[in-house]
Each structure stands twice: as C-alpha cells, then as structure tokens.
Amino acid sequence: MALKVVLDAAGGDLAPVETVKGAVEAARLHGLPLLLVGPEASVRAELAKYDTTGLDLEVVDAPEIVGMEEHPVAAVRSKKRSSMNVGMGLVRDGKAQAFVSAGNSGAAFAAGLFILGRIEGVERPALAGIYPTLAGPMLLLDIGANADVRPQHLRQFALLGSAYVERALGRSNPRVALLSNGEEETKGNAVVQEAHRLLRESNLNFVGNVEGRDLPTGTKADVVVCDGFVGNVAVKLSEGLSETLFSLIRAEIGRGIVSKIAAAALMPAFRRIKARLDYEEYGGAPLLGVKGVVIIAHGRSKAKAIRNALRVAAQAADQRLVETIAEGLAAHTEEMGSV
Numbered sequence: 001m002a003l004k005v006v007l008d009a010a011g012g013d014l015a016p017v018e019t020v021k022g023a024v025e026a027a028r029l030h031g032l033p034l035l036l037v038g039p040e041a042s043v044r045a046e047l048a049k050y051d052t053t054g055l056d057l058e059v060v061d062a063p064e065i066v067g068m069e070e071h072p073v074a075a076v077r078s079k080k081r082s083s084m085n086v087g088m089g090l091v092r093d094g095k096a097q098a099f100v101s102a103g104n105s106g107a108a109f110a111a112g113l114f115i116l117g118r119i120e121g122v123e124r125p126a127l128a129g130i131y132p133t134l135a136g137p138m139l140l141l142d143i144g145a146n147a148d149v150r151p152q153h154l155r156q157f158a159l160l161g162s163a164y165v166e167r168a169l170g171r172s173n174p175r176v177a178l179l180s181n182g183e184e185e186t187k188g189n190a191v192v193q194e195a196h197r198l199l200r201e202s203n204l205n206f207v208g209n210v211e212g213r214d215l216p217t218g219t220k221a222d223v224v225v226c227d228g229f230v231g232n233v234a235v236k237l238s239e240g241l242s243e244t245l246f247s248l249i250r251a252e253i254g255r256g257i258v259s260k261i262a263a264a265a266l267m268p269a270f271r272r273i274k275a276r277l278d279y280e281e282y283g284g285a286p287l288l289g290v291k292g293v294v295i296i297a298h299g300r301s302k303a304k305a306i307r308n309a310l311r312v313a314a315q316a317a318d319q320r321l322v323e324t325i326a327e328g329l330a331a332h333t334e335e336m337g338s339v
Contacts, residue, residue, distance in 0.1 A: 003033070004096040004274035010038035010065045010083040011047075011103025012302045019102065020046035022306025027055040030311050035096055036061045037087040062086035068299060072106030076114060084108060086258040088115040091292040097294035098313035100284065102301040106296065108285060116292040119326045120252045124149065125289030126157045127228065127296060128164060133218025137226045139165050140179075140215070141283045143285060151194035152224050154178065154200060161223035162204055163328025164321075173205045177221035179230060180209040191227075198290055199225075284309035286316060288325060293317045 009019045016038055022115060024047070026032050033056035034042050038295065040061035040329045047057065064082040066075040076085060084103060088111045090096045101108050109127070118125060128141035139161050145155065158176045165174040178196055180188035185196050199206040208221050226234070284297035284305070297309040 003098075003314060003317055004035055004038055005098045005100060005310055005317070006035045006060075006084045006090050006308070007310060008038065008098045008101035008103050008108075009036040009043045009059075010062065010100070011101040011108075012297070013068065013102075013307075014302060015102065016042050016046045017107045018302045019306050021303035022301075023057065023310065024050045024052060024055065025303055025307040026310040027052075028095050029307065030314065032056070032310055032314055034058070034310065035060050035087075035090060037090070039065070055276045060086060061088070064106050065181050066107045069274075070107070070111045072104055075104065076110045078331050084111045085115065088112065088292070088294075091294075092116055092229055095261040098295065100295045100297060100309045100313045101217035102284075102297035102299055102306065102307070102309070105144055105296050105299070108296050111290070112287050112290040112294050116290045116294070118323065119289055119291055119329065121329055122160070123156060123252050123290040124153045125287055126160055127231075127285050128171065128288050129160060129231070129285040130205065131215060131218075131224070131235070131238070133216055135218035138215070138218045138222060138224060139167075139169075139174060140226070140231055140234065142228040142286065143235050144228045145287065146227060147229040149191065149227045151191050151198055154191070154195035154227070155198045157225045158199055158202070158204055158206070158223065159329055160325065162214055163325050163331075164286070164288055165222050167324035167328050171222055174222035175207045175220070176204050176225065177207050177210040177214075179212070179215075179224050179226035179234070181211065183209045183211065185209065195225075285311060286312075286321065291322060293321050 007023050009016050012019060021071040024034055027034055035058050037060045040059055043059050062081055062083040064079040066079060066082045066084050084107050086097050092115050124146050126142040128139050129143040131140040132137045141157050141161050162174050162176055165171050180192050206248050207221055212291050214220050217312050286294040287294040293313055295313040297305055
C-alpha cells in the first residue's frame with residue numbers, strides 16, 4: 001500500500017483555501033497520495049479551482065470543524081465527526097500513515113492522545129519545533145502542548161528530543177540543554193532546578209542550562225528543553241523579531257537610490273537568509289510521543305507551509321518516526337532504569 005498522508009483541510013485560519021492549495025502543490029511536486037478531510041462540499045469547491053489530473057487526492061467528508069478558539073478537549077470529545085477526529089482515526093486504523101493540521105493545536109494534541117494513544121512509557125507527549133540557528137536547525141521542545149510540567153516531564157522531553165534528533169536526523173549523541181534564566185544549575189524555578197538534577201544524573205549528553213540569547217546561535221545544544229508556555233513564547237518572539245527585521249530592511253532599502261542599487265546586488269543573499277528564518281520552510285512541528293506521525297502547522301499557514309508540512313509528514317512516516325522514537329526511548333529508559 002502506498003504511503004498516504006491525511007490533511008485536515010478545514011484546520012487553520014486560512015482553510016480551506018490555503019490548505020487545499022498546499023495539498024495540490026504537495027501532490028504535484030512530491031507525488032504524495034493525500035486524503036483531504038473536511039466538509040466535502042467546501043473542499044471539493046476549492047479543488048475544482050485546480051487541474052488535478054493525475055494527482056492522488058481523495059476527499060473524506062468530515063462535516064464538523066474544531067474552531068481555533070474552542071476548548072480543545074471539549075471540542076474533541078463533542079465533535080466526533082470533526083476533521084480532526086476523522087483524520088486521526090484514519091491514521092489509527094491504518095488507512096493513512098501521517099496526519100497534518102494547521103488547526104487548533106490543543107485539539108490536535110488532545111486528539112492525538114485520545115485517538116492514537118501514547119507510545120509505551122510516554123507520560124506527556126511534546127510538540128517539538130525545528131528552531132533555525134546560525135549553526136543549523138535545532139530542536140526545541142515543548143513549544144505549546146504542555147504549559148505546566150513536572151521535572152520528570154522535562155527529562156522525558158529530553159529523551160524524546162534526543163531520540164528524534166539521533167535517529168531521525170542522524171546526529172549521534174546529541175547535546176541536550178535546559179532553557180533557563182542563567183547557565184548556573186541554581187538558576188530557574190524549582191521545576192527547572194530539579195529537572196537539571198535529573199538530567200545531570202541521566203545517560204543523556206546533558207550540557208547544562210542555556211539562556212534565551214543562546215537559542216539563535218545554536219552552538220551549545222542540539223536539543224533544548226522547556227515547558228510549553230516558555231517554548232511557545234520563545235518561538236513566537238523569534239518569528240516576530242524575524243518579520244520585524246525584514247520589514248526594517250525593506251523600509252531602509254527604499255529610502256534612496258544608493259540603497260536601492262546596493263539592495264539589488266544583495267537581494268539573493270537576503271532571500272537565502274529569509275528562507276533560513278522562515279517557519280514556512282519547515283512546514284510544521286512533530287508531536288512526539290503519540291502512536292502515529294502528527295505534524296502541527298502554524299495556525300496562519302499559507303499553501304507553502306502546508307505543502308512543506310505534508311512533505312515533512314511523509315518523510316517522517318517513511319523514516320518510521322514512531323518506531324524509531326519508541327526504540328530510542330526504550331534504549332534510554334533501559335539504561336536509566338525508569339523514566
């Protein structure tokens with residue numbers, strides 16, 4: 001059976017216009033067989049705008065939609081025929097191998113727990129984001145799934161992240177760090193300080209604490225661990241700073257003829273830098289710890305981000321992400337005695 005990816009075509013601020021457009025692009029560019037889940041009439045109406053000849057695009061009706069402002073758990077439990085629930089069910093039942101959504105991230109987390117379930121030994125799945133740095137991509141987790149955590153959860157996030165980076169990204173013995181307000185082990189709140197002790201005693205390649213200013217350089221760690229509240233703030237602050245920086249550059253470029261001439265020569269470099277900092281290039285963040293490949297994209301994702309999220313999901317399924325995470329987690333857990 002060909003590997004299939006489910007897209008929550010109704011999820012996100014710009015759905016179904018941008019989700020369907022991204023699906024068509026992914027099917028055309030990468031040859032992906034896709035299941036588009038959402039209210040059938042609206043999804044088909046968007047598909048009709050494109051030439052889909054030869055593309056493997058199937059529409060699965062899911063008449064209910066989980067809104068971005070809805071309570072995640074309540075929505076997942078009450079809207080059984082939502083695109084979120086139906087899509088996750090297709091993965092659970094083996095009719096697809098991965099799920100992508102730009103919808104309510106809390107609902108995607110809840111649906112992943114309720115419908116797919118957790119990998120054995122996982123207490124709290126975590127949302128892991130690829131953070132662009134000067135040294136290359138770095139994994140930051142959690143970035144939104146768990147606002148309140150205990151020290152052992154942070155240690156498990158480190159295990160999940162380390163297993164992912166080591167086995168899926170091919171970095172042996174990845175460096176793991178805690179995000180705190182200082183490098184000293186006495187810095188941070190009580191949870192961070194206790195997590196520091198647990199990680200120091202673990203068999204992971206723990207390099208200690210890093211500060212917020214260390215994130216953009218990426219020179220100190222391959223995996224950075226924090227709670228979902230701090231991680232989400234860090235990611236969105238970085239996105240805002242990136243957008244502001246390029247807005248300032250565009251404004252300065254337009255101030256005079258000399259600036260415009262210089263900008264023309266530097267434009268290829270500007271484009272390369274923007275691509276390295278653009279979240280749309282990475283598509284979405286994997287939800288690590290559930291028994292299925294789940295990629296959660298930004299709520300305001302346009303077609304480019306959706307296309308890349310679908311590509312990332314297909315690659316993760318092809319690389320047996322769930323199995324490699326489970327194997328890596330089991331190996332670390334066995335050495336440590338227990339998680």
